[in-house]
Amino acid sequence: MSLFLASVGFGLVTAAVLAIAAVGFTMQFAVTDVLNLAYGAVMIASAFVAYALNQAGVDVWIAMLAAAAAGAAGSVLLNQGIYTPFQRRAASFSQSRAPITMVIVSLGMTLIIEFGLQAIVGGTNVSYTISQGPTVKAGGLILTTVQLVIIGLSVVIMAGVHVLLRYTKLGKAMRATAANRSLARNCGIRTDRVVTVTWALTGALCGIAGTVFAINNGSFGATSADLFLVVILAAVFLGGPGQAYGAMVGALLIGLATEISAAYINPSYKDVVAFVVLLVVMVARPGGVLGAAA
Amino acid sequence: MTSAQLFYAINLLIYAGVDIIACLGLSQQFGVAGVTNFAFIIFQAAGAYTAAILSLPSQSANGAFQSYVGGWNLPFPVPWIGAAIVGGLVAVPFTFLVGRRLRGDFAAVGLLVTAVMANLLVTNYRPLLNGAAGLSLVPAPLQGEYNPQSQGYQWLYAAVTLVLAGAVFLLVQRVTESPYGRSLRAMRDNDVVADSLGKNLLSLRAAMLVLGGALAGLSGAILVGFINLWAPSAWGYAETIVLFAAVIIGGAGNHRGAVLGAILVPVGFEEATRYIPPFGPPGLVDDLQWLAIGLLIVVSLWFRPQGVLPERRRLIGAGPPPGPAVRVPNDLVTLDGSRHAPDPDGAARDGSVVGAAGRPMTRSASSAAGPDADPVLRTVGLTRDFGGVRAVADVSIEVRRGTLTGLIGPNGAGKSTLLATLAGTLPATSGQVIYAGADVTGLPAYRRARLGLVRTFQLASEFKRLTVMENLLSAVPVNRGDSLAGALRGRRYWRRDEEAAIDRARALLDRFGLSGYADSYAGDLSGGQRRLTEIMRALMTEPAMLLLDEPMAGVHPRLARQIGAQLLGLCAEGMTILMVEHELAIMDEFCDPVIVMAEGAVLATGTMATLRARTEVVEAYLVG
Numbered sequence: 001m002s003l004f005l006a007s008v009g010f011g012l013v014t015a016a017v018l019a020i021a022a023v024g025f026t027m028q029f030a031v032t033d034v035l036n037l038a039y040g041a042v043m044i045a046s047a048f049v050a051y052a053l054n055q056a057g058v059d060v061w062i063a064m065l066a067a068a069a070a071g072a073a074g075s076v077l078l079n080q081g082i083y084t085p086f087q088r089r090a091a092s093f094s095q096s097r098a099p100i101t102m103v104i105v106s107l108g109m110t111l112i113i114e115f116g117l118q119a120i121v122g123g124t125n126v127s128y129t130i131s132q133g134p135t136v137k138a139g140g141l142i143l144t145t146v147q148l149v150i151i152g153l154s155v156v157i158m159a160g161v162h163v164l165l166r167y168t169k170l171g172k173a174m175r176a177t178a179a180n181r182s183l184a185r186n187c188g189i190r191t192d193r194v195v196t197v198t199w200a201l202t203g204a205l206c207g208i209a210g211t212v213f214a215i216n217n218g219s220f221g222a223t224s225a226d227l228f229l230v231v232i233l234a235a236v237f238l239g240g241p242g243q244a245y246g247a248m249v250g251a252l253l254i255g256l257a258t259e260i261s262a263a264y265i266n267p268s269y270k271d272v273v274a275f276v277v278l279l280v281v282m283v284a285r286p287g288g289v290l291g292a293a294a
Numbered sequence: 295m296t297s298a299q300l301f302y303a304i305n306l307l308i309y310a311g312v313d314i315i316a317c318l319g320l321s322q323q324f325g326v327a328g329v330t331n332f333a334f335i336i337f338q339a340a341g342a343y344t345a346a347i348l349s350l351p352s353q354s355a356n357g358a359f360q361s362y363v364g365g366w367n368l369p370f371p372v373p374w375i376g377a378a379i380v381g382g383l384v385a386v387p388f389t390f391l392v393g394r395r396l397r398g399d400f401a402a403v404g405l406l407v408t409a410v411m412a413n414l415l416v417t418n419y420r421p422l423l424n425g426a427a428g429l430s431l432v433p434a435p436l437q438g439e440y441n442p443q444s445q446g447y448q449w450l451y452a453a454v455t456l457v458l459a460g461a462v463f464l465l466v467q468r469v470t471e472s473p474y475g476r477s478l479r480a481m482r483d484n485d486v487v488a489d490s491l492g493k494n495l496l497s498l499r500a501a502m503l504v505l506g507g508a509l510a511g512l513s514g515a516i517l518v519g520f521i522n523l524w525a526p527s528a529w530g531y532a533e534t535i536v537l538f539a540a541v542i543i544g545g546a547g548n549h550r551g552a553v554l555g556a557i558l559v560p561v562g563f564e565e566a567t568r569y570i571p572p573f574g575p576p577g578l579v580d581d582l583q584w585l586a587i588g589l590l591i592v593v594s595l596w597f598r599p600q601g602v603l604p605e606r607r608r609l610i611g612a613g614p615p616p617g618p619a620v621r622v623p624n625d626l627v628t629l630d631g632s633r634h635a636p637d638p639d640g641a642a643r644d645g646s647v648v649g650a651a652g653r654p655m656t657r658s659a660s661s662a663a664g665p666d667a668d669p670v671l672r673t674v675g676l677t678r679d680f681g682g683v684r685a686v687a688d689v690s691i692e693v694r695r696g697t698l699t700g701l702i703g704p705n706g707a708g709k710s711t712l713l714a715t716l717a718g719t720l721p722a723t724s725g726q727v728i729y730a731g732a733d734v735t736g737l738p739a740y741r742r743a744r745l746g747l748v749r750t751f752q753l754a755s756e757f758k759r760l761t762v763m764e765n766l767l768s769a770v771p772v773n774r775g776d777s778l779a780g781a782l783r784g785r786r787y788w789r790r791d792e793e794a795a796i797d798r799a800r801a802l803l804d805r806f807g808l809s810g811y812a813d814s815y816a817g818d819l820s821g822g823q824r825r826l827t828e829i830m831r832a833l834m835t836e837p838a839m840l841l842l843d844e845p846m847a848g849v850h851p852r853l854a855r856q857i858g859a860q861l862l863g864l865c866a867e868g869m870t871i872l873m874v875e876h877e878l879a880i881m882d883e884f885c886d887p888v889i890v891m892a893e894g895a896v897l898a899t900g901t902m903a904t905l906r907a908r909t910e911v912v913e914a915y916l917v918g
Contacts, residue, residue, distance in 0.1 A: 035399055037406070082592070089596070099399035100330050104542070105595060107332070107406070107535055111588030119581040227414070230407050241400075268418040275411040279391070282404045286396050 002140070007263035008256065009141040015255025016154035017212050021228070022235040022247040023161055024205030028075075030178035030242035031198045033099065034083050037106040039232065040225030041113035042078070042203070043210030046071040047220060048121055050211045051128060060130045061149075064211040071207020072200040079199040082109060118222035125219040150212050157205065158248055164201075165244060174198055178242060227271050231258065234274035237281045240288020250288075297445070304448045306561065311455030312517045313556040315462050317540050319509030321552035322466045325541055325605070326475060327502040328482030329392055330399075332406035332534055334510060336413075339529040340384045341377035341511025342518040343423055346432040348373035349519075356431065360424040370435035374515040381511015382504040389500035398485075409531040417526040428525020435519050455516050459553075462509055465782075466549050469505070471608075472781035473773045473788060473795075476760070478502065479547070480768040483757040490717055490751075491769045491835060492743035501778050532584065536560050539591045545601025547759070554603055559590070609813050610763045610796060670695045670839050670870040671716065671747070676725035678708075678715050685711040687894035688725070693839070693872050698865045700885030700902075701874045704914065707891040709874045710752055713841050716872070717749035718742045730838065744771060746838035750845060752874075754824045758817030762808060762827050765816045766799040767792075769834035795834075802830045806860070822849040829857070833864075840864075842873040846880060858884040878902075890914070 025039050046067040053063035086105050090098040133145025143151075165171040173194045176184040185191045213228060214220040235254045239246025254274050262270035281289055316338055323329045347364030349372075350356060356365065368376075391404045417426045434442035434451075441447060469475055481488040481498055489495055518524045536559060544555025567583055594601075669692040678686040686708045693699045703709050714720040716727055718739035727735045729747050737745075757765050773795060774780045775788025785792075803809045806826050811819060816827055825845055832840055842861075846854035854877070861871055862884055875881060881888055882902045890897040890905060892914040898905055905911050 035403055099397060100402065103399040103402050104538065105592055108588045108591035111532065111535060111584050115581045115584035119578055119585060122575055123577040230410055233403060233407060272411060275407060278407060279404060282396060282400060283390050286400060
């Protein structure tokens with residue numbers, strides 16, 4: 001029983017990290033229709049920005065803000081400098097091929113960012129200097145202070161996303177752009193600006209996700225997010241691509257499922273659970289299982 | 295040359311052969327059929343492992359220092375053949391990912407993730423294929439009879455590899471340059487439209503996955519027979535990207551480009567960087583290599599998306615001008631009785647002639663047409679919902695044989711959705727579609743098209759990178775070369791069908807005045823010419839009934855009236871047409887009866903004259 005509860009605790013932490021990452025990924029897809037496979041690479045690159053500051057003596061949680069800024073800047077650059085021009089070009093070349101071209105380009109960008117980073121930071125794994133804080137026991141769950149902070153941070157961010165999408169003009173413009181970009185533009189929404197702001201915000205989420213992922217992982221290297229991207233994709237597709245709320249629920253389910261299964265099977269295979277979920281959802285309900293409800 | 299240099303040269307040749315075979319497989323899948331198989335490398339891995347465990351002796355006989363299944367110690371060439379078979383079989387479960395329903399980029403991501411996971415599993419599960427350490431001491435082919443270290447053996451190995459690469463080139467070239475290959479390219483350019491013309495996307499894509507998988511498996515077997523070891527590090531997901539880079543840089547859709555790409559990227563690039571003296575910390579050169587592969591893809595997609603050797607245009611040509619004996623118009627607009635549901639009106643079988651393809655063709659007697667004719671298409675309570683929106687609500691209509699029935703209504707009335715539901719592009723939420731007396735509600739679009747119920751699209755839907763002639767030919771329903779088996783049997787097997795189809799296409803082009811554009815890419819035509827191409831393409835399917843979605847939108851009024859007259863001519867010859875159109879003048883002149891839709895439901899049916907007299911119709915639409 002305690003094994004189960006312990007794995008639930010790990011599951012909640014993983015879900016917290018995953019939710020931040022998945023919401024960012026799915027919102028990028030919502031407004032630009034690009035499956036940004038370089039998302040994991042940007043996450044880790046941002047985590048290394050935080051690492052550089054952390055090495056210089058800055059507290060990790062402060063350094064995380066720099067990672068968020070780096071993620072935002074990087075993502076906007078990626079979208080403005082690479083994806084948008086390619087999308088325009090591909091659409092004029094052949095309408096139905098545009099998404100395929102984009103996914104190939106994003107894979108190329110993954111290699112560029114990931115191995116460019118590895119060329120700079122080297123191939124060995126590093127860790128943040130961070131104090132884990134006292135262990136907290138609550139309701140049978142045993143969590144470190146750091147893990148609690150990660151969960152709290154994720155809850156705050158999810159609440160923030162909710163407020164943004166439901167109650168602000170920007171959030172409404174984002175949803176309108178996601179639903180139908182050309183219609184939104186014709187209704188007077190400055191969609192290009194909305195897209196840029198969305199990529200800045202989701203890029204910040206990406207940077208934060210990278211940092212908490214690195215904290216949660218203990219040690220990390222330039223290619224550490226490769227497998228985590230599979231888990232992100234599983235959460236995103238479970239919730240329905242482009243659905244922010246769906247991604248939150250998907251993250252919770254996938255986070256719990258991977259960690260709880262890790263308690264009972266070989267932990268090396270825990271991501272396989274996410275993979276199986278992803279494939280089943282893709283085949284059975286490509287629009288997402290939770291998508292309609294969200 | 296010193297023996298070391300010779301050995302290096304042989305090495306290069308073998309690597310080139312292996313990469314050429316792999317790239318040709320990917321070129322067939324991605325460049326020709328548009329299947330973005332990001333898991334390509336695991337098919338090569340499957341082939342290599344298969345060849346290894348087929349040729350290795352059993353674990354214990356091999357010193358028991360590595361663990362693996364199999365170990366059958368089978369003689370050459372069994373391991374190579376087995377590798378190709380397993381490579382093809384491994385592809386079968388993937389076909390559900392690339393079916394009709396999933397977006398191309400989603401399927402690509404699913405395949406990519408599968409490659410990552412397969413590698414993780416094999417790495418971590420040692421009993422299967424010795425885990426991360428991989429299999430070593432894999433026997434070279436015929437190593438009992440010959441010495442694999444001898445130069446003669448190695449030259450022979452290189453020669454066999456290159457011969458196989460040449461054979462594979464001829465194979466994929468034969469498939470691609472056939473009517474079947476044309477269907478693949480049509481699917482690549484626009485899969486929804488190919489579906490509506492009777493192409494079975496699932497079977498086309500499945501065949502390409504299996505063919506490419508078998509080629510990848512063969513390449514893996516050749517590689518492992520030479521290097522004698524195989525481990526998960528050799529087939530990371532990123533290796534697939536190298537092959538993609540090769541195919542894209544060489545020229546997707548052109549197999550010569552794939553060969554060039556294989557020589558430039560996996561061989562040339564990796565060999566050239568071998569001579570860079572190692573600098574910086576360990577691993578830096580490798581990192582920069584991967585970085586450069588990423589850059590190669592992005593930069594070449596930007597500056598030369600068509601590749602070094604672009605897909606070449608297939609010139610079939612306008613040919614000799616059709617003589618006076620040309621079979622217009624009877625031959626164009628005929629009902630193929632054998633293909634369609636039995637005609638309830640036996641009189642329609644009068645005037646049977648032998649068509650160009652040598653099959654009996656039937657021309658409906660015009661007496662069968664008109665308001666008293668039997669309904670070709672009927673719906674009962676047809677409904678289509680999008681989420682909470684009911685786009686088509688309880689529609690029951692009849693379209694009678696030989697009529698040019700109009701369908702009008704304000705924007706958002708559900709006209710295009712109704713058409714899509716009739717054609718099977720969208721499944722109905724409830725209700726029935728009855729075509730030629732049979733319930734076709736559950737049939738997918740391609741099956742309905744094969745029954746003679748063919749649609750066109752509101753937005754231009756030509757296959758952009760097929761010529762106008764090829765667009766027309768792609769729609770021909772019966773061609774012996776339009777199957778993988780038929781394509782493999784070669785041109786001689788399908789030449790007669792092809793020539794007959796070309797004759798029909800030329801006659802159509804002549805009739806619609808586009809003969810001069812036969813060899814132009816459809817993507818380069820003007821809007822009106824594209825609409826004409828689309829109508830001609832639909833006619834090439836020998837439809838019994840056409841569903842036209844605004845065929846005259848954006849067309850010059852004079853041309854629109856010519857199209858209208860052509861359509862009337864077709865109806866007089868027995869064709870049934872249901873046409874969505876906004877231009878009331880067109881409706882007045884050509885359509886009878888006319889169905890009016892508003893807010894998903896049918897408001898009224900009748901001649902334009904009677905409709906104009908009805909106030910609710912006028913309020914809903916006619917005065918805006």
